[in-house]
Amino acid sequence: MKAMLLFLLFVAATTQSQAELENATCKACHPLIYQEYRNSMHSKASIYKDAVHKAVWDLHPAKAKGNYNCAKCHTPSDHRLMKGKSKLTDNAIQQNEPISCQQCHKIQSIEKHARANKNILTNKKKYFFSADKEKKGKKVEFKEESSFFGLFTKTIGSPYHDIDYSNENFYNGNACMGCHSHKENGKGFAVCDLEVKQGDSKETCISCHMPKVQGPLANQKEHGVHAYHGANIHSSDMKALSKYIKFALEKDGSGFTVTIKNEATHTLFPQPLRLAQLRVTIERSGNSIPLKTDSFARVIGSNGKASMPWLADTIISDNSIKALETRKIKYDTMLQEGDQVVVTFGYYIVNPKAAKKLNIADPEATRFIVLKEERFTF
Ligand code: HEC
Ligand code: HEC
Ligand code: HEC
Ligand code: HEC
Ligand code: HEC
CATH class of the missing domain: 2.60.40.10 (Immunoglobulins)
Known part of the structure; x- marks a missing residue:
């Protein structure tokens, strides 16, 4: 009984640290993608990891007001900061996953605005969007049958989450446009604008910046390729x-x-x-x-x-x-x-x-x- 209690305490402790860093769960089954991501600017978008972003922020008038309004694109995973429950501080999220796996994979749609676009995330738990031309339109449901008070589980589909292959934004690259399209300053002037033109090009943000590279997309798969997750012009x-x-x-x-x-x-x-x-x-x-x-x-x-x-x-x-x-x-x-x-x-x-x-x-x-x-x- 004592051993059981200790075990349960252990489980509680690990789930708590996972709750703090949401990528930790993904890392267990998607180690290759996780390693690439660690090197990407998406994992280094905070002032604590990007000296250039910090230098601009240090001079920015919003800093004196203590209003880190860059968070919606640079550190949306810092949920306490986003909800206004804490100030910008050096924490594990800012250090490791300012834009976590979920901040992209939960993007359901993009709302267009003059100031800057906005990502609308699904509020379904453990529900991720992805792209696969062969599975396009499909929704893979993750089913868990638990027994013995939930300690043992049998799973179907991905052994952790649902996958929705029907979101067009993950095929045409729109999923990137909530953050990357443009940004206006307080004067209503666009300081940055990608000015995207599709023309006759068959390429998208995703095909160019996340090309397929060797290595399985999950531990549970032996072979195959996966979309490169290391986008970074600094390296x-x-x-x-x-x-x-x-x-x-x-x-x-x-x-x-x-x-x-x-x-x-x-x-x-x-x-x-x-x-x-x-x-x-x-x-x-x-x-x-x-x-x-x-x-x-x-x-x-x-x-x-x-x-x-x-x-x-x-x-x-x-x-x-x-x-x-x-x-x-x-x-x-x-x-x-x-x-x-x-x-x-x-x-x-x-x-x-x-x-x-x-x-x-x-x-x-x-x-x-x-x-x-x-x-x-x-
Ligand atoms: C227990 C293992 C496990 C965990 C934990 C896990 N995944 Fe997965 N995931 C899988 C497997 C296996 C597949 C492949 C499913 C298939 O092909 O049917 C998959 C597929 C995916 C896909 C779609 C791949 C495709 O075919 O396009 C995405 C996106 C994804 N996972 C994201 C995540 C994210 C984000 C996390 C963390 C929040 C996560 N996964 C955690 C096992 C896991
Ligand atoms: C609408 C989303 C959005 C907001 C809000 C935003 N940024 Fe960014 N920022 C981006 C994106 C996307 C990039 C990467 C673009 C690129 O590399 O072309 C970026 C890149 C940067 C860079 C260049 C970083 C480098 O390593 O070269 C700086 C500096 C920067 N942002 C400063 C800020 C500051 C300061 C704020 C807040 C006052 C802010 N940004 C708010 C989206 C945003
Ligand atoms: C939640 C907002 C967000 C989303 C969604 C997003 N990005 Fe980014 N991305 C950023 C920010 C912020 C940076 C810049 C980080 C920095 O330099 O500090 C960045 C950096 C990059 C860079 C590297 C630029 C550099 O300076 O090294 C590339 C390439 C990139 N993103 C491509 C993409 C692609 C492709 C997608 C869609 C699959 C995407 N991003 C989705 C916010 C986002
Ligand atoms: C045909 C291929 C191609 C497509 C499609 C494409 N890009 Fe790029 N992108 C490039 C090239 C080439 C560069 C410059 C190389 C570099 O940054 O090292 C670049 C650079 C970038 C950078 C870094 C710019 C900087 O100064 O920090 C970002 C961010 C980016 N692209 C985002 C996107 C987004 C978002 C889309 C979708 C609208 C997209 N790209 C579509 C080829 C592409
Ligand atoms: C900047 C947005 C972004 C971030 C951050 C991101 N992903 Fe992805 N991911 C995508 C997009 C877009 C695709 C679809 C690529 C394709 O197959 O066309 C994808 C594909 C995948 C796939 C399927 C691979 C394949 O080849 O189709 C898995 C698994 C996955 N991501 C897991 C993760 C995990 C785990 C993390 C965090 C470590 C993560 N992603 C972070 C945008 C992102």
Whole structure:
């Protein structure tokens, strides 16, 4: 009897720590996806894990008022904070799962608003949406038959939860748009807008950013693939995305033209802090000749000057590369036989000028990250 009591106490203790970190249950059966997620920006979206987000928050006027209104997108899993029952504090949720598995998998629909869209989550317990073309439309119910006061259970379907394969948002990528579409500041000005255009593209947010990779989606399955859950431009594992940026080089009478084709269905690097650049070098008889560097950014501000996002009310300049756009850049250097032209497209997470103002010294945030490099020989 004493052993039984101890056992029950143990069960109570573990369920309590699981209640605190809701991903802990998912981790047990989905270890591969969980590991990838740990490296994603979705698990590092809080000020305690993202130095860039923290630097902006530290200067933001809402901080003085103690109103962390970034939570709805950056840390929606901190339920006490979301309900106004606690202030922003460094806790296990902020550290490990600011956007938990459930914050995506419970998205039933997206409400559109000018200020920012809103995720509407299902309130059904242990009920998750997912996508699988072969099972589209189906709902897999999890049935549990318990016996011996619930200590032993027999399960059917996924051994833990229901799965609903009928939510269109998980097929067309809309599930991402509650947080990623756009955001206005207090002045009703869009500080950030992905400006999504689908065009003829067959790709979606999910097919590009969560491509299928090797490894089973759950322990209970021996083989197979799963959707990659590690989306993070701060680490270089986004290299797979470079195939959606295409270069071409054409010689003409006065030099040559480099073409960048953006196959992404959104503006490239629309975040106000980012700076994308095209760098071109000619390698000629053992010498390296750097040509001009072109920068691409959407600069926002007010009174004709660039400003912090919360003060901005106009676009100062915008030459960012839009969804499905092909951009041509002209160079006035004549190419010679034997020349090799090295074309490099990349970006800074934080524009070095802004990094100074924000006191960001993190080398990851301020280094030039190469997204694509290609060599053309003449
Ligand atoms: C006890 C094991 C177990 C736990 C715990 C568990 N899952 Fe699952 N889950 C499974 C299995 C097994 C499947 C595959 C079911 C199938 O293919 O019929 C699955 C399937 C899924 C799918 C759909 C996969 C598809 O086919 O598209 C999602 C989404 C999912 N789980 C999310 C979660 C989340 C989120 C959690 C944590 C809150 C979680 N799971 C916890 C075992 C588990
Ligand atoms: C409507 C949802 C939403 C709200 C509200 C929101 N953000 Fe974000 N934020 C995002 C998304 C989505 C990204 C990632 C976008 C990207 O990388 O292009 C992001 C990224 C950022 C980044 C860049 C982070 C990096 O690592 O480069 C900063 C800085 C940032 N947000 C600051 C804030 C601050 C400060 C607030 C609150 C005052 C806030 N955000 C509120 C959705 C939101
Ligand atoms: C609950 C809100 C939310 C949802 C839903 C969401 N995201 Fe995010 N996402 C964010 C935030 C916030 C960040 C930025 C975190 C940061 O940099 O601090 C982010 C970061 C990212 C990044 C990495 C950007 C970077 O700076 O490294 C990618 C890629 C991304 N999300 C893709 C997706 C895709 C694809 C979906 C849909 C399957 C999705 N997100 C759904 C909030 C969300
Ligand atoms: C055809 C492929 C493709 C599609 C479709 C696509 N993206 Fe991207 N996305 C890219 C590429 C390429 C980049 C730039 C590579 C990088 O960030 O390292 C990118 C970058 C991003 C970033 C990081 C931007 C930054 O500055 O932090 C976010 C966030 C993102 N995409 C979200 C989305 C969302 C949400 C959707 C759906 C509307 C989507 N993407 C659709 C290819 C795609
Ligand atoms: C940013 C939103 C987001 C987060 C966070 C997220 N998922 Fe997913 N997940 C998705 C989407 C979208 C799909 C559907 C991908 C597809 O198959 O097209 C998916 C697919 C899955 C699948 C099925 C795999 C497959 O290949 O279809 C499982 C299992 C799963 N997720 C579990 C988890 C677990 C466990 C976590 C937390 C560790 C998690 N997810 C966090 C958006 C998310």
